[in-house]
Amino acid sequence: MGRAPCCDKARVKRGPWSPEEDEQLRAYVRANGFGGNWIALPHKAGLNRCGKSCRLRWLNYLRPDIRHGGYTEQEDRVICSLYASIGSRWSIIASKLPGRTDNDVKNYWNTKLKKKAMPMRGPHYHHHAGLGLEAGAGAFSAPATPSGPTPARSWSQCVPSTLQPAALSPAASGSSSIDTSSSGGDMCFAAAGMYQPPHPMQGFVHVDSSPQTVLAPMPLDVPAATGIWAPSMPAASDVGGVALEDAFLADLGAYGDLLLGGFGGQLLQDNKAAAAMELPGACYFPNMAEMWAADHAHAKPPQGLCNTST
DNA sequence: AAGCCACACAACCGCACACTG
């Protein structure tokens, strides 16, 4: 028996919203909030729309703190780095970009950033950076050898078993789920109680171009803080301005650059990262979140990953 | 000028989860 549809699709208006409808919805939400029930809202607001449509319209376009377009390079880096880390968890990625919505970020990725990132694959993968991203969240391509095709491999082929989900099992970490529902939610992969890399760079794994060869995690002399699992990521607050969290960006500066070293040829900034990029046949996992995401592309985040905001 | 194509963005769809009675 399936569930009842949320609205009568034959009777509600669909398609693009008119300015009048926008104003009607905006005025109603301003005056009354959404009342905890999007399904009932359109009727109360006098809109001939599906509740889900109203919710989407409000969240993505009518909210006062929404920004559209004008993505900065910093934001590009955040998106690319997080995509490489956790895959297409757009709500989580968007939560790190104040004023951006998951839909907006998703569209931006699909139309712009993906193209920017994908062509970087190839024989000189590690020099031209490349996210090494293949289709599919969390999947990546191993660096191609000059003479052969680029084998696509899952992370599970590349990371030590101790870093794989068995060790990072959601079940092992207990309660709670990610809550990205609140605006400005600060998703924190605080793996604090869940996973701490034995070495600051333990999460980076050196993988030989042979599909079966997994080398030891490579300790590199870089700062310990990481963007994703840092348990103390500050909450984003300044929605209107340059609102990316400094600490988070600083983290990306260290690892994001490593990950995105040749992104646009501009981001490879420090010698350590450069040295890392020179490692032959290497690919890198910046954190456990990626590992989790890769193997759980269609599942919810592990219990225990938290949202520390609000 | 018309037709075609690619791109960008808005909106929809369906599923899974959370909540509630």
Add this chain to the structure above:
DNA sequence: CCAGTGTGCGGTTGTGTGGCT
């Protein structure tokens, strides 16, 4: 504990627009 319902999310589709031939 279970069923029903609302919400959130990610994938996909639809549509408008601009560039090229």
